[in-house]
Amino acid sequence: MENIAAKLLWTFLGLLIVLNWGMLKTSIVRKIVARVGGRYGIRWYQPWINLIKLYGTRGQLSHGVMFYLGPVFRIAGGVGLFLFMPLIFGDPRWSNFAFAGDLILLLYFKFFGMLGMALGAGEGGHPYSAIGVSRGLSQYTTVEIPFTLGIIALAVQYDTLSLTEMVAAQQGGIANWTIVTNPIASAALLFSMLGIFMHAPFDLVKAPNEIPIGPPTEYHGSYLGVLRTNAAIMHITEAVLFMNLLFGGANNWIELIIKTFLIYFITVFIGVVFPRFRIEQSVRFFLGVPLILGILAIILIM
Amino acid sequence: MSEETKHNNQPENTEESNKFPKEHLQKRTVYSPDGEKIEIDPLQDYYLQDRPERRDPRYRVVEKFLNWARSESLWILGFGTGCGSIELPPLTTPRFDAFRFGIAMRPTPRQSNVFIISGYMSIKTLKRAIRSYEQMPDPKYVVALGSCTINGGMYFDSYNTINRLDKYMPVDVYIAGCMPRPEALIAGFNKLKQRIKEGRAEGANEYVQRFDEYKANQKQIIKDWNMPDYNW
Numbered sequence: 001m002e003n004i005a006a007k008l009l010w011t012f013l014g015l016l017i018v019l020n021w022g023m024l025k026t027s028i029v030r031k032i033v034a035r036v037g038g039r040y041g042i043r044w045y046q047p048w049i050n051l052i053k054l055y056g057t058r059g060q061l062s063h064g065v066m067f068y069l070g071p072v073f074r075i076a077g078g079v080g081l082f083l084f085m086p087l088i089f090g091d092p093r094w095s096n097f098a099f100a101g102d103l104i105l106l107l108y109f110k111f112f113g114m115l116g117m118a119l120g121a122g123e124g125g126h127p128y129s130a131i132g133v134s135r136g137l138s139q140y141t142t143v144e145i146p147f148t149l150g151i152i153a154l155a156v157q158y159d160t161l162s163l164t165e166m167v168a169a170q171q172g173g174i175a176n177w178t179i180v181t182n183p184i185a186s187a188a189l190l191f192s193m194l195g196i197f198m199h200a201p202f203d204l205v206k207a208p209n210e211i212p213i214g215p216p217t218e219y220h221g222s223y224l225g226v227l228r229t230n231a232a233i234m235h236i237t238e239a240v241l242f243m244n245l246l247f248g249g250a251n252n253w254i255e256l257i258i259k260t261f262l263i264y265f266i267t268v269f270i271g272v273v274f275p276r277f278r279i280e281q282s283v284r285f286f287l288g289v290p291l292i293l294g295i296l297a298i299i300l301i302m
Numbered sequence: 303m304s305e306e307t308k309h310n311n312q313p314e315n316t317e318e319s320n321k322f323p324k325e326h327l328q329k330r331t332v333y334s335p336d337g338e339k340i341e342i343d344p345l346q347d348y349y350l351q352d353r354p355e356r357r358d359p360r361y362r363v364v365e366k367f368l369n370w371a372r373s374e375s376l377w378i379l380g381f382g383t384g385c386g387s388i389e390l391p392p393l394t395t396p397r398f399d400a401f402r403f404g405i406a407m408r409p410t411p412r413q414s415n416v417f418i419i420s421g422y423m424s425i426k427t428l429k430r431a432i433r434s435y436e437q438m439p440d441p442k443y444v445v446a447l448g449s450c451t452i453n454g455g456m457y458f459d460s461y462n463t464i465n466r467l468d469k470y471m472p473v474d475v476y477i478a479g480c481m482p483r484p485e486a487l488i489a490g491f492n493k494l495k496q497r498i499k500e501g502r503a504e505g506a507n508e509y510v511q512r513f514d515e516y517k518a519n520q521k522q523i524i525k526d527w528n529m530p531d532y533n534w
């Protein structure tokens with residue numbers, strides 16, 4: 001892959017695939033949740049229609065520069081996460097711009113979008129946005145601790161900060177996957193995954209019934225369209241991150257799609273079964289068992 | 303008693319008739335932490351004062367496609383004003399499941415494009431309804447639910463409710479009945495979809511076109527008008 005233009009083209013193609021798979025995943029998940037409740041649920045192509053409608057909204061207004069930049073930062077965080085994420089193992093076309101220290105950069109990009117969104121939502125001036133932002137940031141701060149501890153444990157275990165090398169070390173069957181070789185760090189990471197996807201029971205940030213959808217309360221039209229686009233990219237990319245860390249990566253697109261769906265399905269399954277946590281309950285939760293598991297993982301790996 | 307005479311009997315919209323002065327809306331002077339003096343006039347500074355503008359569809363083919371998308375993705379702002387609002391929640395239950403038709407509830411006016419007025423509208427609520435309506439981004443559609451929104455229904459001679467909703471905001475679809483069943487609501491949505499696809503649901507532009515007329519009607523009813531004429 002000498003040619004940078006070809007490289008960019010492949011990356012863009014990958015982004016398109018991930019975006020559309022993310023949208024399809026949204027509707028499949030909505031359908032599953034509906035079936036659990038005894039409904040038919042939305043049509044499978046509904047997310048695309050919603051997106052077209054949102055981008056086609058005529059009247060749009062802004063509350064200021066930061067209000068504009070909020071969704072822009074958010075999607076920059078999502079696309080940035082995607083750019084440095086190796087998708088398919090052993091195929092230079094689909095490994096995007098992964099490099100030796102990408103794991104640290106990915107951790108940074110995960111937080112970047114949230115902060116931008118917090119600033120933008122703040123300028124929207126709606127009290128519900130402010131409540132949502134403060135809940136989101138305090139929950140995410142506690143999610144980060146077991147997440148980072150787990151990642152450090154893995155970095156020590158594989159002696160690298162490169163995701164590609166981690167995936168390479170897990171090749172050769174299920175027995176080599178991190179979830180088998182290092183179950184304690186994996187457990188800490190899986191717990192924090194629940195918080196990262198913000199599905200129920202940790203969906204208090206957007207709490208649809210009590211603080212109407214939280215941070216994006218004031219966002220409408222193409223602002224909301226950008227946020228939705230980002231959510232589709234972000235969910236799949238995060239699932240790919242956990243796939244690379246714990247489940248041995250993917251060797252082709254079919255494997256990637258199946259694995260990311262199953263990974264995301266863990267959170268959906270838990271979300272359908274458990275009711276929502278209040279914010280202090282979820283903070284206490286992440287500072288409990290997941291944190292202990294994270295510290296244990298570090299101690300054991302030393 | 304007709305509606306006109308009913309409201310003509312009420313006091314004029316003047317300073318004297320405003321029995322509840324809103325202190326937070328008075329002009330005042332505040333000092334910044336640096337000792338700088340700042341004059342604040344909340345009605346001028348906290349709200350946008352601009353008149354709304356017409357936003358006409360530009361390209362026919364594109365607009366046709368967008369209208370199809372809009373009609374298949376109706377996001378409802380349910381304004382539970384009257385008894386009819388009790389028929390809205392069943393739409394999301396397994397029995398009726400309106401999600402199948404691309405209908406979903408949104409909690410904020412900014413993100414919704416269908417405004418449902420579900421029944422009689424008291425004068426106090428009208429003010430909130432107008433504010434919510436104006437905050438919705440256009441194109442936006444109004445569905446009026448129940449006889450009360452058409453001619454007053456059984457509250458036709460009430461001192462405290464309006465009789466005809468379309469004097470105060472442009473209505474796209476009426477659903478008659480007292481109260482209409484959820485099936486009737488879904489039928490009404492299908493009518494609305496048809497209207498949008500045909501490109502006839504331009505209520506937002508009509509509101510702009512006849513802005514002064516609508517404002518005059520609204521001000522006739524709302525006595526303590528303590529907000530700017532157009533608030534989004």
Ligand code: SF4
Nearest residue numbers: 384421448449450480
């Ligand atoms: S039309 Fe009937 S059900 Fe609806 S608000 Fe009026 S009185 Fe109530």
